[in-house]
Amino acid sequence: MATWMGVKSIENVLELTGIYFSYENQTVLEDVSLSLQRGEFLGLVGPNGSGKSTLLKIALGSYRPDRGEVRLFEQPIRRFRQWSRIGYVSQKANSFNLGFPATVWEVVASGLYGKMGLFRRFNKAHRIKVDEVIEKVGLTPYASRNIGKLSGGQQQRAFIARALVSDPELLILDEPTVGVDAHSAEQFYKLLSHYHREQGLSLILVTHDVGAVTTYIDRVACLNRRIHFHGDSQEFVAQQQKILSDSYGHEVQVVEHDH
Numbered sequence: 434m435a436t437w438m439g440v441k442s443i444e445n446v447l448e449l450t451g452i453y454f455s456y457e458n459q460t461v462l463e464d465v466s467l468s469l470q471r472g473e474f475l476g477l478v479g480p481n482g483s484g485k486s487t488l489l490k491i492a493l494g495s496y497r498p499d500r501g502e503v504r505l506f507e508q509p510i511r512r513f514r515q516w517s518r519i520g521y522v523s524q525k526a527n528s529f530n531l532g533f534p535a536t537v538w539e540v541v542a543s544g545l546y547g548k549m550g551l552f553r554r555f556n557k558a559h560r561i562k563v564d565e566v567i568e569k570v571g572l573t574p575y576a577s578r579n580i581g582k583l584s585g586g587q588q589q590r591a592f593i594a595r596a597l598v599s600d601p602e603l604l605i606l607d608e609p610t611v612g613v614d615a616h617s618a619e620q621f622y623k624l625l626s627h628y629h630r631e632q633g634l635s636l637i638l639v640t641h642d643v644g645a646v647t648t649y650i651d652r653v654a655c656l657n658r659r660i661h662f663h664g665d666s667q668e669f670v671a672q673q674q675k676i677l678s679d680s681y682g683h684e685v686q687v688v689e690h691d692h
């Protein structure tokens with residue numbers, strides 16, 4: 434973290450400024466600015482097709498915006514090289530190829546490749562790390578099982594473990610609880626909350642589960658082509674019907690989590 438005369442300045446792990454993006458002739462993002470400070474847990478909500486996944490892909494450098502600037506860990510994205518500081522779990526993890534011949538352990542261990550260089554030889558410390566993360570996500574009994582033989586929720590936990598095994602500072606999750614039952618989703622939010630609180634992990638969670646947003650998350654951004662709200666989750670809760678009807682264009686029923 435940058436310091437000047439002993440005063441800690443706040444570090445943005447992600448900063449998007451004035452982003453515009455179109456697919457062929459469809460404008461998907463218009464003047465979107467959003468930032469995430471170190472240690473923040475941001476929920477990104479918005480209706481289907483509102484540009485959430487596109488925005489994440491821009492943040493991760495997969496797409497280049499038509500206009501605007503992306504900064505990661507205070508560096509312009511074109512100069513950023515430390516990709517192992519960022520973990521990403523895409524929506525596609527939900528539709529993983531069930532025939533893929535790898536065990537849970539191997540899938541999780543593959544998350545270390547980025548840090549290991551060319552020869553990819555696991556030493557004892559690597560193996561301990563993989564075992565630890567598998568235990569944290571509650572998959573120890575399934576470690577040697579083929580990933581395709583797990584339930585959707587268990588597979589999802591394996592993909593989170595793969596993203597966490599390299600100790601990222603920022604974790605980006607695109608709708609990780611789709612197709613996961615309510616109890617598993619709750620466990621999953623608790624796990625994220627643990628990493629957030631205990632290890633200061635910065636998180637962006639794309640979700641349609643507005644109830645989770647209000648329970649576990651510090652800040653909320655509501656996107657529908659433009660940012661319709663960006664602020665504290667308390668403030669979001671206080672005004673959520675208005676914010677959601679502005680951005681979704683209709684009344685939204687909010688399911689409260691029971692805490």
Ligand SMILES: Nc1ncnc2c1ncn2[C@@H]1O[C@H](COP(=O)(O)OP(=O)(O)OP(=O)(O)O)[C@@H](O)[C@H]1O
Binds near residue numbers: 461481484487488
């Ligand atoms: N590769 C693509 N080519 C053309 N159009 C696309 C492409 N990907 C997404 N779109 C369109 O861009 C818009 C934004 O899509 P995006 O996936 O970013 O939305 P989203 O908010 O993540 O949606 P959801 O909540 O349904 O996952 C949608 O209208 C979508 O149809």
